[in-house]
Amino acid sequence: MTDDLLQQARAHHAAGELSVAESLYRSILATAPDHAEANLGLGEIGLASGQPAQAVGYLQKALNAAPENPQRWLALARALTLAGYPDDAGTVLDEGRKAGVLQDARADQPLPRSAREALDKALKDHARGRTARALKEAERVVGQFPDNGEARKRAGGMQLAAGQFGQALEHLRHAARLLPDDTEVLSNLGGALQKLGYLTQARGCLERAIELDERNAAAHSNLAALLNRLDEHEAARHHAERSLELKPDSPQSLVNLGNALKALSQREKARKCFEKALALDPKSVPALTNLGTLAKEDGDPTEATRWYEQALDLQPSHAETLHNLGTIYKDLGQPNSARQYYERAWAAAPQRLEHAEALTEFKTFTDPEDPLLASLATALQSGRLSRGEKVFAGFGLGKALLDLGRYDDAFACYEMGNKAAYTQPDQSGRYLSGLLHTYRSVCDKDFFRRTEGYGLRETNDIFLLGMSRSGKSLVEGLIACHPGTQPLGEDGAFVDFVKERLRGLEGQIIQTYLKDLDIEHSREDALAWLNQRQGEYRYRTWTLPGNLFYLALLALWLPRTPVVFCRRDLMDLALSCYFKRYAKGHEYTYDLEALGRQIRIYDEFIKLWLEVLPNPMLEVRYEDLVREPEATARRIYDFLGLDFQPGHLAALDQNRELVEHLGPANSLEAPAPLRADFIGFSKPFHDKLEPMMRAYRELEIG
Incomplete structure (x- = not known):
């Protein structure tokens, strides 16, 4: 009977009928929890459905059942990368190589003329706003030539620009192994790592890129954005200004400079930076969002909402804007709307702890395995958090553990969050x-x-x-x-x-x-x-x-x-x-x-x-x-x-x-x-x- 169910599941899976296939695979696991093919099928469905975290467990079981199969190692590494655990993905790949199943990446895999022309066409499509077509073509080339650094670099760069940070990170990490001194790869890799919350690794990539080429404007700009997140605003200002010296009309560098100036209490100079960025690029979501934040801080929620809604019209899943709107509605006494925006922000960027922490105010935790609690705990255990992230993790996890009655653990989390927030003695x-x-x-x-x-x-x-x-x-x-x-x-x-x-x-x-x-x-x-x-x-x-x-x-x-x-x-x-x-x-x-x-x-x-x-x-x-x-x-x-x-x-x-x-x-x-x-x-x-x-x-x- 299991073989019949497996054949049916594979048929529906191949036809793209994922919900039917998933139900059949689960039926198999109900009687045979370690069934390799059923676990593999559910893992592949998780990846295809954009739920890599759920795919990891299934793919691990599939790998355990057939460790001699290189595709099982690669699938698990891909799921871990997309779920936001690139270090664990790297460990899986290293273990696969040590086991002799995976080969070391090669930088000399040839790229024929037809593939180079396909990449060039994809880049042109991407520049013209045909993002889906461009990404599909780039993925096709990478699929044919997985060990070509140029193909990985181009695919990763386009996915980074499209906001597909997990996929971008997968390609750019591979590209960095193939092209270790390519400053464009290092700069983009630093940008992807930063977006996914791996700030220490991101900083290393960006500083290495600048060391190799001090005139790399993109690396200076990305490093400025990172330093703003680390509250090193004077250093952020320096790198943003250097980026603008090299590329004066960069909207993103203007936004990064504006953020540094705002943090340094130079609000009007910051506003001019955001306005200039928007004049250069009327579709700059970061510029719109920051103008909204200035309006919010000026006590004008109506004007702030107008800016934020313009940003969301352009990018409906922009997490920072969604979060800011949630805060506005919370301050306006509309908690239901606030919760909805915070939920959308967390769904768009689950690795950003401020979204998870905001949501903890709107729920009572009764399940120790709650996904929101698990995401905060995993981040805290990673040991990679910045000071600001420790604040969010400490207060968010503290509230969850308090709900569960784990008082000593809750106090320890709150204590950690408070110590991270207490940057200078109160005078x-x-x-x-x-x-x-x-x-x-x-x-x-x-x-x-x-x-x-x-x-x-x-x-x-x-x-x-x-x-x-x-x-x-x-x-x-x-x-x-x-x-x-x-x-x-x-x-x-x-x-x-x-x-x-x-x-x-x-x-x-x-x-x-x-x-x-x-x-x-x-x-x-x-x-x-x-x-x-x-x-x-x-x-x-x-x-x-x-x-x-x-x-x-x-x-x-x-x-x-x-x-x-x-x-x-x-x-x-x-x-x-x-x-x-x-x-x-x-x-x-x-x-x-x-x-x-x-x-x-x-x-x-x-x-x-x-x-x-x-x-x-x-x-x-x-x-x-x-x-x-x-x-x-x-x-x-x-x-x-x-x-x-x-x-x-x-x-x-x-x-x-x-x-x-x-x-x-x-x-x-x-x-x-x-x-x-x-x-x-x-x-x-x-x-x-x-x-x-x-x-x-x-x-x-x-």
Whole structure:
């Protein structure tokens, strides 16, 4: 019966009816798991279907059954390469040669005139945009002459340009063995390795190419892109500029230079690079994507989305653009759309760990063999990760292991991610301690009695303040259920306004402003603030943690503005911060001692403001909010003078399905149900938080 099934499977396989063939092969394996031909058939189907990772196991069994067959060795090596494991593929080929089954590659295999003409035609088709035809012809030539370096080089170069990085890597690695000093091969190989995440190997190839030919513009450009990924932005700038000296009108080199300049805080110069790249090549997806990112960072999600969608019109599977759109929709409070874009990004580039890490926020891990978890674990075990990749792997894998209840392993992963993210000691604590000392010396109760009558009585602001992860977003989401309220989240407008008002002062700036301010200027400043962002909303809420440090000025300008302080259990708060990867800022969260000092400073500021400020103030504990949501909500609404309706809590249920998958360090920028199950989640980790507790207790406040 097995022979009959095998004949049927082969017939359907040969006819291209892969789903039928797959079903028949699986039927054979159900009774004979090690059947060589059935495993081989499933491996070949996996390769043909673009699922090389699934093909590897089947092809390994097929090889074990017939190690004398060279095609079995080559098929397994091909699957490993396409699955993103070129080192393992090289090991398989080396073992095949040692076994005497595979021959060493030869660089002298002749390429007849007809084959050279076919390659030339393929290159012309590729230049004219006939990509599919060009790649098919190049593959045909390589199939006939697998040990010709020129054929491999051309096929690999075209596949690299077409975004088929796994296939490109297979050809270019072979070409590099045949043509070890060919700088074009080395440059393209470095580019393919970089795209697949093999940064150390890529760097070696590109530096070797430049050593052989310092005027290789493509190698300089590729190395600039790689160095940007490694956060070596000055070096990236140097190589991008050198590439442009050699080839002034290279759109990709302009993009690489723009990325380096943006990272070096030269945003306008970066923007000009991206705009020039787009003028040279209106179809430059990297230029469009980077212009979108600049718009996103400028706080214009509509403009950013426009740029990103133009990029996706040209290249629907461009992973970086898909990821960026996911982040925009997440920030806009549209988590379902965010998840869909992150899923597409991971499918397009599974080797890029930032896509996998982003997806971990949207699922609860229950299966230790989950493909997402496996991809993160495999990357971590490879030992080839850059610092940035260790951050993504550590936080993503930490969340997955936390879901599975593997607490020690989860903490170890988070610790690795935090150490990789903590590139320089946080210096904010010293500044904030000094600022607190200044306020204590000036802003006592007598000071605010003397300044009674300063500022304006009207207000449309509500300030929600406390540490990150203290529950501010939950309170804001609850207040946002009331019509006429605009949630502005962690918008930095108030801090920017304060800095603008203090500009030009000398010495101890805050102290000078507080002592010199008179009633007239306090009202001028208050009116200037109120006139910012006027709109149809009755109230607007602000949650930026840094607003806490300028409440004395708010009290002088708008003493009737309500302030809600959000508090949380110290251990839960600290661990929630430590387990969260912040997109920017919050560097103190990456080190437990710095985190402990920061929480203590926040607590001291809140204590001071509660003692001296004239504003209406309310303390809300995270634990009360999630355990008794209606009672706490009524208390908040009564404090603000708003009419509470039970339906306000019901409005929070719209994202219940996604919230169920969030970890204790994650949150949605959208109305969300209140969960009490994170209370006390830090208990299994109390011993590991001792450095935080010690720093919290021992901080000397002047």
